[in-house]
Amino acid sequence: MAGFARHAIFAAFAVAALSTSPANAQSGSAAQDLSYCAGAVAAHANLDVLSYPTGATGEWAPVLGRILDRLNHEEGVEGMTGRYAASAAKGYWLEQPAARRTAAANECRTRFGGE
Numbered sequence: 001m002a003g004f005a006r007h008a009i010f011a012a013f014a015v016a017a018l019s020t021s022p023a024n025a026q027s028g029s030a031a032q033d034l035s036y037c038a039g040a041v042a043a044h045a046n047l048d049v050l051s052y053p054t055g056a057t058g059e060w061a062p063v064l065g066r067i068l069d070r071l072n073h074e075e076g077v078e079g080m081t082g083r084y085a086a087s088a089a090k091g092y093w094l095e096q097p098a099a100r101r102t103a104a105a106n107e108c109r110t111r112f113g114g115e
Contacts, residue, residue, distance in 0.1 A: 031074040035082060037108030038067045039089020043096075044105035049086040060105070063113035070112060 042049045045060030052068060053061070071082040093101050 031071065031077040031082065031085075034067055034071040034074060034112060035077065035085035036089050037104075037112050038064060038071060038082075038086035039091070040093045040101060040104040040108050041067060041113070042086065042090040043093035044101050049083050049090060050080075052083075060109075063109050066114075067108065067112045 038049055041047070041060055041064045045058060045064065047056050047058075047061060047064050048054075049064070049068065052064060056064065068083065068086070071086065072078055074082065077085060093104065096104075
């Protein structure tokens with residue numbers, strides 16, 4: 001039941017992020033990709049997207065920081081809205097097999113986490 005609630009919350013945030021005007025369609029897609037990736041990285045590295053950077057250490061902490069910074073600049077998901085979406089995505093990723101979670105985190109690091 002908790003998994004269903006997390007998926008419903010993630011879906012609600014994704015819909016909210018994507019329900020911007022047609023002129024912002026590209027931005028909505030980026031917001032969804034960034035929140036998805038922030039969740040994958042956070043789940044893989046056991047980081048908390050809501051309290052980041054507090055307590056964030058290790059090689060994945062700066063990757064998450066760069067993704068959250070980009071997410072924070074996307075229209076409609078600035079600030080905590082984006083972090084809530086990323087937290088819901090983390091819940092999704094925690095329910096996935098470790099190999100799939102690791103592959104997604106590595107792909108996200110390549111796409112968004114580079115310096």
